[in-house]
Amino acid sequence: MFIGEYQHNIDTKGRINVPAKFREALGEKFYLTKGLDNSLFCFPEVEWKVFEDKLKSLPLTNRNARAFVRLFFAGATECSLDKQGRILVPQILREHSQIEKEVMIIGVGTRVEIWSLDKWNAYIDPDNISYDEIAEHMADLGI
Numbered sequence: 001m002f003i004g005e006y007q008h009n010i011d012t013k014g015r016i017n018v019p020a021k022f023r024e025a026l027g028e029k030f031y032l033t034k035g036l037d038n039s040l041f042c043f044p045e046v047e048w049k050v051f052e053d054k055l056k057s058l059p060l061t062n063r064n065a066r067a068f069v070r071l072f073f074a075g076a077t078e079c080s081l082d083k084q085g086r087i088l089v090p091q092i093l094r095e096h097s098q099i100e101k102e103v104m105i106i107g108v109g110t111r112v113e114i115w116s117l118d119k120w121n122a123y124i125d126p127d128n129i130s131y132d133e134i135a136e137h138m139a140d141l142g143i
Helices: 020-026 045-056 063-074 091-097 117-124 131-141
Strands: 005-009 015-017 030-034 040-044 077-079 086-088 102-108 111-116
Touching: 005 015, 020 040, 020 102, 030 045, 030 063, 030 091, 040 045, 040 091, 045 063, 091 111, 102 117, 111 117
Parallel strands: none
Antiparallel strands: 005 102, 015 086, 030 040, 030 077, 040 111, 102 111
16 A cells, blocks of 8 residues: 655656655556646556556546546556666656656555645645545545
């Protein structure tokens, strides 16, 4: 399970150091793709397969389903760590997430998310997000 948040920098070649606590759980091969809220989603292979199966089961006749599937598959790339524990983030994914220098890498249970530090700070700003309001809506989801 992925938990916690870690601040890192992206180097001039587009590489990000993956937190040591996430490396083993990601495994030798994992997948990086466009995420929601201008983030990147990083799935270990087993979780990618679960997510992939859910996406494949969406109806081809549904316009929103087709768009959702395109979002995740078109931007996806297979990754592995280099000897220093880094991954190369393709330019198109850096542009999607507006990553330039500083990043926040967070654990979100079954996946890792990579955010521009500026975007992450804006997202968690108390003026933009109300944890109490979110908690109230979780009851609708059975939480």
